[in-house]
Amino acid sequence: MFEKINDKELTSQSQLKRFSEKWNADPDFKKQVSKDPAQAVCRYNLKINSEEIRRLLNEYASQNGEQDSISPIGTLEQIFSEESDKDISLAALPKDFRFKAWRERQIARNESLYKKCYQDQIIHAPFAVELSKGCSVGCWFCGVSAPRLSDLFLYTPENAKLWLEVLELLKEILGSSAGAGFCYWATDPLDNPDYEKFCSDFHEILGRFPQTTTALALKNPERTRSLLKLSREKGRYLDRFSVISLKILNQIHEEFTAEELAFVILALQNPESEQIIKANTGRLRERNQKQIQKKAELSEKLSQEEDSSNPGTIACVTGFLFNMVDRTVKLISPCRANDRWPLGYIIFDQGTFADIHDLRATLERMLNEHMSPTVRSNDLIRFRSDLQYEKLADGFQLSTRIITRKFRHQNYLRELGEAIRQGDKTSAEIVGLFNLFGVPSEKTFQALNLLLASGCLDEEPTQKTLAYAR
Numbered sequence: 001m002f003e004k005i006n007d008k009e010l011t012s013q014s015q016l017k018r019f020s021e022k023w024n025a026d027p028d029f030k031k032q033v034s035k036d037p038a039q040a041v042c043r044y045n046l047k048i049n050s051e052e053i054r055r056l057l058n059e060y061a062s063q064n065g066e067q068d069s070i071s072p073i074g075t076l077e078q079i080f081s082e083e084s085d086k087d088i089s090l091a092a093l094p095k096d097f098r099f100k101a102w103r104e105r106q107i108a109r110n111e112s113l114y115k116k117c118y119q120d121q122i123i124h125a126p127f128a129v130e131l132s133k134g135c136s137v138g139c140w141f142c143g144v145s146a147p148r149l150s151d152l153f154l155y156t157p158e159n160a161k162l163w164l165e166v167l168e169l170l171k172e173i174l175g176s177s178a179g180a181g182f183c184y185w186a187t188d189p190l191d192n193p194d195y196e197k198f199c200s201d202f203h204e205i206l207g208r209f210p211q212t213t214t215a216l217a218l219k220n221p222e223r224t225r226s227l228l229k230l231s232r233e234k235g236r237y238l239d240r241f242s243v244i245s246l247k248i249l250n251q252i253h254e255e256f257t258a259e260e261l262a263f264v265i266l267a268l269q270n271p272e273s274e275q276i277i278k279a280n281t282g283r284l285r286e287r288n289q290k291q292i293q294k295k296a297e298l299s300e301k302l303s304q305e306e307d308s309s310n311p312g313t314i315a316c317v318t319g320f321l322f323n324m325v326d327r328t329v330k331l332i333s334p335c336r337a338n339d340r341w342p343l344g345y346i347i348f349d350q351g352t353f354a355d356i357h358d359l360r361a362t363l364e365r366m367l368n369e370h371m372s373p374t375v376r377s378n379d380l381i382r383f384r385s386d387l388q389y390e391k392l393a394d395g396f397q398l399s400t401r402i403i404t405r406k407f408r409h410q411n412y413l414r415e416l417g418e419a420i421r422q423g424d425k426t427s428a429e430i431v432g433l434f435n436l437f438g439v440p441s442e443k444t445f446q447a448l449n450l451l452l453a454s455g456c457l458d459e460e461p462t463q464k465t466l467a468y469a470r
C-alpha cells in the first residue's frame with residue numbers, strides 16, 4: 001500500500017499505535033488493561049494480542065519514572081522520525097545568508113531557554129501562513145490565544161494569484177528550506193474550505209506537501225480522509241490531530257480505522273492525558289495568571305512547574321508569520337512567554353502588504369534591518385535582559401537557569417563585558433574605547449560578532465521601532 005511499510009506491518013503497527021493512544025489518554029483504560037487485558041482490547045475493538053500487550057507494558061515499566069507514556073517502536077516510529085528529520089534539515093539551510101545567520105543565533109538564544117529535550121523538538125520552521133482570521137475551535141488552553149474565526153482567505157482567482165506569488169517569493173529567499181513551512185498558526189487549517197488547494201500549490205512550488213495539524217478531523221470525516229490521502233500521495237507521512245477531550249478521542253477511533261490514522265500523530269490534549277505538558281503561554285498563561293492572583297500559593301507551584309519542565313512556548317517558527325486575510329507579515333522567533341511576549345514568541349518586526357511588490361520590499365527590509373550576520377557600527381550593544389551577567393577574573397559569564405556561557409582567557413574580555421553590561425554604547429563606540437587601550441578594532445569586532453552569533457546580545461525591538469513598523 002505504501003512504499004515505506006508493507007500492508008502487514010502497517011496493520012499490526014497501527015493497532016499498536018492505537019493501543020498506545022488509548023493507554024496514554026485514558027487512565028480507566030490503563031486500569032482495565034491491568035485487570036483484564038484481553039477484555040479491555042476487545043471492548044475497544046483493538047486487534048492486538050496479549051504478547052504484544054506484554055511487550056508494550058514491559059517497555060512502559062522500564063520507562064516509567066522517566067516518561068509516563070508509551071509509544072510502539074517499529075517502522076512507523078522510524079517513519080515519523082525520518083519525516084521530522086527531513087523538515088528539520090530542510091529548515092536548517094535557508095538560501096539567504098542573512099536569514100541563515102539570524103536563524104542560527106535565534107536557535108542559540110533558544111538553547112539557553114529550555115531543556116535540551118524540548119529544544120530538540122523545535123523545528124524553527126522558516127515560515128507559517130494563516131489562511132483564516134481566527135479559529136473556530138476555541139480551546140481554553142490555546143497557546144497562541146487564537147481569536148474567534150471571523151474571515152477566510154478563499155481560493156479566488158485574485159487570491160490564488162497572490163498565493164502563488166508569495167510562494168515564489170519565499171522560494172527565492174529561502175530556497176528548498178521553504179518546504180519546511182506550513183499553513184496554520186492561530187488558525188485551524190480545516191476552517192478554510194480551500195486549504196487543500198493552497199497545499200497543492202505549496203507542494204507544486206516548494207517541493208514538499210505541508211504538514212497539517214487540525215482539531216477538526218471530525219468536522220467532515222470524508223474531507224479529512226481525502227486530505228490524508230492527498231498528503232500521502234504527495235509524499236508527506238506525518239500529520240497531526242489535536243485531541244481536546246477523551247470523548248473526541250473515542251469518536252476519532254470510531255470514525256477512522258487504525259490504518260487510516262497510521263501516519264497521523266494524535267496530540268493528546270485531553271485533561272486526563274499524561275502525555276503532554278501544556279505550555280504556559282497564550283490563553284493558558286492568562287488563565288494561570290488569573291488563578292495566581294486568586295491564590296498566592298498556586299503562584300509558587302506554577303512558577304516551580306515553569307522552572308522545571310514547562311517550556312513556556314508552543315511556537316516553532318523562526319522566520320515569517322503571514323496572515324493572508326489581513327495581508328500582514330511578522331518576523332518571529334520562540335521565547336518563554338512573558339509580559340511583553342505573552343504568546344511565547346518575540347515579534348522583531350511587522351508590516352502589511354497590498355501586493356507582492358509591497359511584500360518583497362517588506363521582507364527585504366526585514367532581512368536588512370534584523371538579520372545582519374555581523375554587528376553594525378551604529379548598533380547599540382547590550383546583553384539580553386534575561387541573562388544574568390557575572391564578572392570573572394579573566395572575562396565574564398552569562399547565565400540562564402539552563403545554561404552558563406563563559407567568555408574568558410583574554411585580558412580585555414573583562415572590560416568588554418563591563419562595557420556591554422552598561423548597555424549605552426554602539427559597537428563603534430566600544431571599538432573606539434578599546435582602541436585607546438591598544439586593542440585593534442578587528443579584535444573587538446570579532447568578540448562582538450561572537451557574542452551576536454551565540455545569541456547573547458539583545459535584538460528585541462524597542463516599543464517605538466515595533467510600533468513604527470506596524
Ligand code: SF4
Binds near residue numbers: 142146187242
Ligand atoms: S489550540 Fe489550535 S485549534 Fe485550539 S483554538 Fe488554538 S489554534 Fe484553534
